[in-house]
Amino acid sequence: MRQKMVDMVHRIQDEICDALREIDDVDYRQDEWTREEGGGGRSRVFSGGRVFEKAGVNVSVVHGTLSPQAAASMGGGHELQGTDLDFFATGISLVLHPLNPMAPTVHANYRYFERGEGKKPGSWWFGGGADLTPSYLFEEDAVHFHTVHKNACDRHEVGDFSKFKKWCDDYFFIKHRNERRGLGGIFFDDINDASREDCFAFVTDCAESFLESYLPILERRKDMEFTPEHKEWQQIRRGRYVEFNLVYDRGTTFGLTTNGRIESILMSLPLTARWEYCHEVPVGSEENRLLEVLRQPKDWIND
Amino acid sequence: MRQKMVDMVHRIQDEICDALREIDDVDYRQDEWTREEGGGGRSRVFSGGRVFEKAGVNVSVVHGTLSPQAAASMGGGHELQGTDLDFFATGISLVLHPLNPMAPTVHANYRYFERGEGKKPGSWWFGGGADLTPSYLFEEDAVHFHTVHKNACDRHEVGDFSKFKKWCDDYFFIKHRNERRGLGGIFFDDINDASREDCFAFVTDCAESFLESYLPILERRKDMEFTPEHKEWQQIRRGRYVEFNLVYDRGTTFGLTTNGRIESILMSLPLTARWEYCHEVPVGSEENRLLEVLRQPKDWIND
Numbered sequence: 013m014r015q016k017m018v019d020m021v022h023r024i025q026d027e028i029c030d031a032l033r034e035i036d037d038v039d040y041r042q043d044e045w046t047r048e049e050g051g052g053g054r055s056r057v058f059s060g061g062r063v064f065e066k067a068g069v070n071v072s073v074v075h076g077t078l079s080p081q082a083a084a085s086m087g088g089g090h091e092l093q094g095t096d097l098d099f100f101a102t103g104i105s106l107v108l109h110p111l112n113p114m115a116p117t118v119h120a121n122y123r124y125f126e127r128g129e130g131k132k133p134g135s136w137w138f139g140g141g142a143d144l145t146p147s148y149l150f151e152e153d154a155v156h157f158h159t160v161h162k163n164a165c166d167r168h169e170v171g172d173f174s175k176f177k178k179w180c181d182d183y184f185f186i187k188h189r190n191e192r193r194g195l196g197g198i199f200f201d202d203i204n205d206a207s208r209e210d211c212f213a214f215v216t217d218c219a220e221s222f223l224e225s226y227l228p229i230l231e232r233r234k235d236m237e238f239t240p241e242h243k244e245w246q247q248i249r250r251g252r253y254v255e256f257n258l259v260y261d262r263g264t265t266f267g268l269t270t271n272g273r274i275e276s277i278l279m280s281l282p283l284t285a286r287w288e289y290c291h292e293v294p295v296g297s298e299e300n301r302l303l304e305v306l307r308q309p310k311d312w313i314n315d
Numbered sequence: 316m317r318q319k320m321v322d323m324v325h326r327i328q329d330e331i332c333d334a335l336r337e338i339d340d341v342d343y344r345q346d347e348w349t350r351e352e353g354g355g356g357r358s359r360v361f362s363g364g365r366v367f368e369k370a371g372v373n374v375s376v377v378h379g380t381l382s383p384q385a386a387a388s389m390g391g392g393h394e395l396q397g398t399d400l401d402f403f404a405t406g407i408s409l410v411l412h413p414l415n416p417m418a419p420t421v422h423a424n425y426r427y428f429e430r431g432e433g434k435k436p437g438s439w440w441f442g443g444g445a446d447l448t449p450s451y452l453f454e455e456d457a458v459h460f461h462t463v464h465k466n467a468c469d470r471h472e473v474g475d476f477s478k479f480k481k482w483c484d485d486y487f488f489i490k491h492r493n494e495r496r497g498l499g500g501i502f503f504d505d506i507n508d509a510s511r512e513d514c515f516a517f518v519t520d521c522a523e524s525f526l527e528s529y530l531p532i533l534e535r536r537k538d539m540e541f542t543p544e545h546k547e548w549q550q551i552r553r554g555r556y557v558e559f560n561l562v563y564d565r566g567t568t569f570g571l572t573t574n575g576r577i578e579s580i581l582m583s584l585p586l587t588a589r590w591e592y593c594h595e596v597p598v599g600s601e602e603n604r605l606l607e608v609l610r611q612p613k614d615w616i617n618d
Contacts, residue, residue, distance in 0.1 A: 188580075254561070258557070258558060258562050259571060275592060285587070289371065
């Protein structure tokens with residue numbers, strides 16, 4: 013399974029990056045890096061183009077030994093010892109921040125984790141998801157993004173779309189703002205309640221669905237007209253993105269405290285962001301329409 | 316003591332804000348707010364002016380009951396109970412982000428805390444400090460800022476300048492970047508190893524020294540010429556400011572998790588910030604001269 017997952021995330025990285033360089037007029041910068049404690053990764057970042065302000069697509073394949081604290085925080089427990097503390101992890105993680113404020117930011121991540129030799133019950137699992145963060149709300153985009161992910165879920169026994177949509181809304185909650193980072197998507201973790209092959213097939217299907225879920229949205233929005241006011245609102249929303257990632261995101265805070273490659277971890281941050289004191293949006297405005305769905309998540313498919 | 320400290324922080328807020336509106340061409344916006352659990356504050360924010368991109372000067376006077384967890388995290392302990400868990404806190408906190416990239420950001424905070432009725436040993440303390448965060452290094456500014464604070468320390472038995480300078484360098488450490496937020500200043504906490512009056516006199520002297528420590532620097536830098544490249548580097552440094560405040564700053568993270576007034580807590584964030592993937596500065600550049608002192612703190616007075 014380790015090699016199958018490693019091959020899959022690299023193949024998906026290639027597919028996505030090939031598609032992105034068709035859309036934008038710049039190529040990515042690639043950095044292959046190694047981690048002192050074991051393993052490494054391949055980071056690809058687009059910047060300076062016409063479509064993306066900043067876009068990164070990373071894969072990593074890392075292994076090593078967990079501290080008992082880290083194992084406990086992952087649901088292991090202090091009784092783990094010896095080779096039980098060995099771990100293997102691989103995944104793909106991407107964040108695309110388009111320039112045009114009408115085009116939403118998107119994030120996706122698919123990952124596989126093994127503890128020890130990955131043979132005991134509960135010693136392996138998959139996680140992942142994809143979520144959409146617009147500055148301006150286009151309901152058809154939200155419906156499309158959720159429909160593609162629902163279809164991927166529905167093709168697999170382990171794919172519980174309703175549960176994963178709710179998990180997404182719960183996970184991307186910026187508590188101090190009482191709003192979510194984005195309008196939804198799917199999020200799941202600790203997936204191992206089927207055979208490893210079935211779980212892998214599900215995660216692969218989700219990852220393969222990414223381009224179908226996002227490219228039509230990007231195509232519709234990337235060349236729309238916008239004003240400096242639209243751009244300023246996008247910058248304020250980018251500030252909220254920074255707040256979520258630095259204060260709450262488990263991947264980011266875990267990476268910052270465990271000697272990860274900083275530039276790959278913080279690649280998720282937007283190129284620019286803005287914080288205005290006591291910024292308010294008019295009732296009835298497009299900006300407020302977005303805030304309403306960030307405060308009260310919607311079921312985009314059934315509502 | 317409670318009332319003396321409350322009066323002092325309000326008087327200093329008035330003095331500083333009066334001085335700032337002499338320098339900039341806009342007035343502050345004032346918000347008086349109350350806290351459901353007890354107390355409130357007075358926030359004043361300058362924005363849209365010619366000198367400051369964003370500048371806030373807050374005072375707060377709050378009281379309530381600590382959770383046993385909060386008491387323990389402050390060095391109390393779970394044995395505290397009943398009125399021992401009552402607390403009173405007041406302080407002034409300011410962050411000034413000038414527009415001109417040659418003019419440094421400055422932060423200062425002076426505070427008084429009481430637990431229970433503040434009569435038992437160790438049930439009251441003062442804390443505070445002031446620190447300077449330039450984008451471009453002017454050694455004379457660093458020397459001036461530290462000299463004024465050293466002079467304030469030297470006028471008081473409790474004022475241990477060398478210790479407080481080191482504490483500042485240690486506290487404002489951005490671990491994942493292996494650099495400090497700024498080039499120094501003073502930082503102290505849990506000050507109660509003299510009479511309450513003597514501690515109050517020390518903290519008052521520091522707070523009264525703020526304008527003398529910063530205004531001459533601002534006057535020298537606020538109208539200097541600069542290029543778009545200088546401004547971009549300032550924006551990248553502002554990104555680091557955001558990283559420190561959201562990931563490490565105890566006041567910010569405490570406020571975000573304890574139902575503080577969000578706009579007053581996050582007033583410290585700059586108006587705008589920037590994150591470039593793998594940004595590097597040339598050896599021998601002015602940008603690199605700054606990084607060197609952020610990586611290896613300097614004793615500005617004796618070196």
